[in-house]
Each structure stands twice: as structure tokens, then as C-alpha cells.
Amino acid sequence: MTKRFAPATDRNRDPLLSVLRAHLPDAGTVLEVAAGTGQHAVFFAPQLTPRLWLATDCSSANVASIAGWCADMPSPNLLRPSRLDVLEDIWSVEQSSLPEPVSAVVNINMIHIAPWECCAALFQGAARLLASGGVVLLYGPFKQKNVRFAPSNKAFDQQLKAQDPQWGIRELEAVVAVANQAGFECRDIISMPANNLSVVFHRAEGVPE
Numbered sequence: 001m002t003k004r005f006a007p008a009t010d011r012n013r014d015p016l017l018s019v020l021r022a023h024l025p026d027a028g029t030v031l032e033v034a035a036g037t038g039q040h041a042v043f044f045a046p047q048l049t050p051r052l053w054l055a056t057d058c059s060s061a062n063v064a065s066i067a068g069w070c071a072d073m074p075s076p077n078l079l080r081p082s083r084l085d086v087l088e089d090i091w092s093v094e095q096s097s098l099p100e101p102v103s104a105v106v107n108i109n110m111i112h113i114a115p116w117e118c119c120a121a122l123f124q125g126a127a128r129l130l131a132s133g134g135v136v137l138l139y140g141p142f143k144q145k146n147v148r149f150a151p152s153n154k155a156f157d158q159q160l161k162a163q164d165p166q167w168g169i170r171e172l173e174a175v176v177a178v179a180n181q182a183g184f185e186c187r188d189i190i191s192m193p194a195n196n197l198s199v200v201f202h203r204a205e206g207v208p209e
Contacts, residue, residue, distance in 0.1 A: 115166040
């Protein structure tokens with residue numbers, strides 16, 4: 001199996017682990033959407049027991065990379081990685097039998113390198129999976145009203161849009177509005193290194209399941 005390697009993953013994993021420890025539910029399956037290389041999965045899983053960790057990606061090459069990392073760095077709470085495309089009406093995980101229900105969805109560095117409709121699809125899928133109080137945790141760069149847009153993020157945004165006009169750093173307020181429409185409340189916004197944010201959402205109480 002061909003393992004991929006992303007240097008940024010090793011740089012941000014420790015700050016992210018601190019956020020995950022503080023904000024994930026104490027049990028259940030953590031669904032990582034757009035897990036990329038798989039480096040995060042094998043690092044987080046053994047340190048977040050008894051939670052289970054399920055890494056998914058829409059790219060078959062990335063799923064193979066995740067499987068390679070899992071084979072080399074196994075952990076009892078790492079579930080077999082699988083393909084998941086957020087734009088599909090029914091996610092593959094919805095048709096799977098998991099040892100524990102999904103209690104959280106973690107999405108790292110996706111929505112700025114995907115079409116905008118993927119943001120809405122992410123929260124719609126999470127709403128189908130999560131009970132009241134379930135967590136969605138996003139990580140990445142965002143634009144914020146009344147907050148200076150860092151020059152490095154501005155350059156990155158221009159680079160993304162040049163690569164694909166459907167990509168780009170999203171306005172956090174627009175992301176929160178999409179989340180609200182799907183039944184999620186923004187509970188915390190955490191400043192992270194390199195001008196990134198972790199944004200924590202909870203599925204609102206009383207939302208039909």
C-alpha cells in the first residue's frame with residue numbers, strides 16, 4: 001500500500017490533539033471526513049481511546065494511503081478506512097454496521113479545497129448521523145468579519161482560486177449559517193497556529209433525529 005505524507009499534518013497534529021481531547025464526546029465513533037494521507041488518524045486514535053476512529057476520504061488513493069498508515073501503526077480503536085464522498089445523498093458509513101454509533105465528525109482542511117456545496121453536504125450528512133449534542137469539529141483557515149485577514153492566508157486564498165475557481169478560504173459567518181440551517185450551533189472558535197481556526201459545533205437539542 002502506498003503511503004502518502006503531508007508535512008503540515010505533523011506540524012498541526014499536537015495542537016489539534018489538544019482541541020480534540022477538550023471537545024470530543026467521551027465515547028462513540030469519531031468519523032474523520034477527508035482524512036487525506038491518514039497521518040492524523042494513526043496519531044490521534046491511540047491517544048483518544050476509548051473512542052473509535054474511522055478515517056474516510058473520497059479519493060481511492062487516499063483511502064489506500066490511510067490503510068497503509070494503519071497497517072504500519074495499528075491501534076485497536078482504528079476502524080478500517082473507507083471511501084466517503086460528502087456529496088452523495090447517502091454516505092457509505094450510514095449503510096455500515098459500526099461497533100459504536102458516530103458521536104462526532106472531524107473535518108480537517110477540506111472546505112477551502114472543495115466546492116462550496118461540500119460545506120452544506122458535510123453538515124447535512126452529519127445531521128443524519130449525529131444525535132442531539134453530537135459534535136462537528138472543523139479545522140482550517142477562515143475569513144472573519146472585523147478580524148484582519150492574515151497576508152499569508154490572503155496569498156493562499158488567491159493561490160487556491162487560481163488553481164480552481166470553486167476553491168477558496170471561506171467566510172466563517174457563512175459556514176456558521178450553513179451549520180445552523182442543518183441544526184448545529186457554533187459552540188467555540190479556537191485560534192490555532194499558522195492563522196488557522198478550530199471551530200466546534202454541537203447538534204442542537206430538540207432537533208428531530
